[in-house]
Amino acid sequence: MTNYKILFLDIDGTILRPDDTIEESTKKAVAEVKQKGVEVFLATGRPLHEIAHIAEELSIESFIGYNGAYAIHKGEDIFRTPMKTETVKSFVEIAKNNGHELVLYTHEKNIFSNLESSLVKDFIHAFHIKNNEAYSLDVIHSILGITLINLSENEQALYEKDDPSIHLSQVNVDGLRHCYDVIRDNVNKGIAVQHILELLNIPKESAIAFGDGMNDKEMLSFVGEGFAMGNAHPDLFQYAKHKTTKVIDSGIYNGLKSLGLID
Structure with a gap:
């Protein structure tokens, strides 16, 4: 068995079920891998100031937030990468002119x-x-990240056309299909994972990640063992080495069990 050292977990649709609860199997899986010395990071598009309750419930102290713009390892900042001011101003103006809303x-x-x-x-x-x-x-x-609200699919180009290093990733949450996270090619979950593995001197073959949205594709592609949840966006599966069960069907537990990490 590969000597696994680190685990990266997306939150919405991966840890959190649609009713915003965490399965007991997920709690058990996280506790077991931590007991075996595996580092566990939450890796989310969410702002870190909004996930303390989730971190506390799982006893996790390390994070990637804002889709890779900010990372913390056991209470210590690793990096923080704000967006370009001109990009933020441009997006605010485009949203205003096209009847969109946004959160910065x-x-x-x-x-x-x-x-x-x-x-x-x-x-x-x-x-x-x-x-x-x-x-x-x-x-x-x-501004560390942006989510755009009320876009139709053909309106993504309004934001992507002026900067080829930016793309939009549809939020994979029921009822919010009209929402898109802004992803930077050089600032995303995959790049953040790469920085963390270099910092901790961990080979990517020893890294595991779970996700369900298109903002997870870089992360799942980079690690040695990438798992797409059974409820993942259909386009995500091509970027993952493995497919596990749904978030409501012990997806994290079953994935880690398949690697021999838990019983």
């Missing part, structure tokens, strides 16, 4: 284009996020 994530806040919008309220409810404020120019230099 800083280290501490979720900055919404319009807190009174019903679409924004649905988004806030879906993710149970609390540290919300209305947009103002003074946050423009500290």
Whole structure:
């Protein structure tokens, strides 16, 4: 058996079920691999200031947030990479001109284009996020990530056309198919994983990752053992070495068991 050293877990649709709970099998699997000395990171598109309750429930202290823009290892910052100011300004303007909403994530806040919008309220409810404020120019230099709200598929090009290093990734959460995360080619979960493995001197063959959305494709492609959840976006499976069961059917537990890491 390969000497596995590190495990990266997406949150929504991977750890969290649609009712925002965590399966007992997932808790058991995480506890068992930690007992065997495996480092565990949460790797999410979410802002890190909104996931403390999940980290506490699983006793996890290391994180990749904002789709790879910020990482923490056992309480210590590894890196933080804000978006270009001109990109943020451009996206705010495009959204305004096309009837879209957006949320800009800083280290501490979720900055919404319009807190009174019903679409924004649905988004806030879906993710149970609390540290919300209305947009103002003074946050423009500290944006770590963006999610766009209310886009049709043919409108992605509005945001991607001016910067070939940026692409949009559809949010894989029921009821939010019109939402897209902004992914940077040089700042994503896969690049973050690469930095962390180099820092901890762990070969990628000893790394495992689980995900369900297209924002996980770089991460699943980079590690030695990449698992796409059974409920994953259909386009994600080609980037994963393995397919496991759904988040509501012990997907993480079954995947780790297939590697011989847990009983």
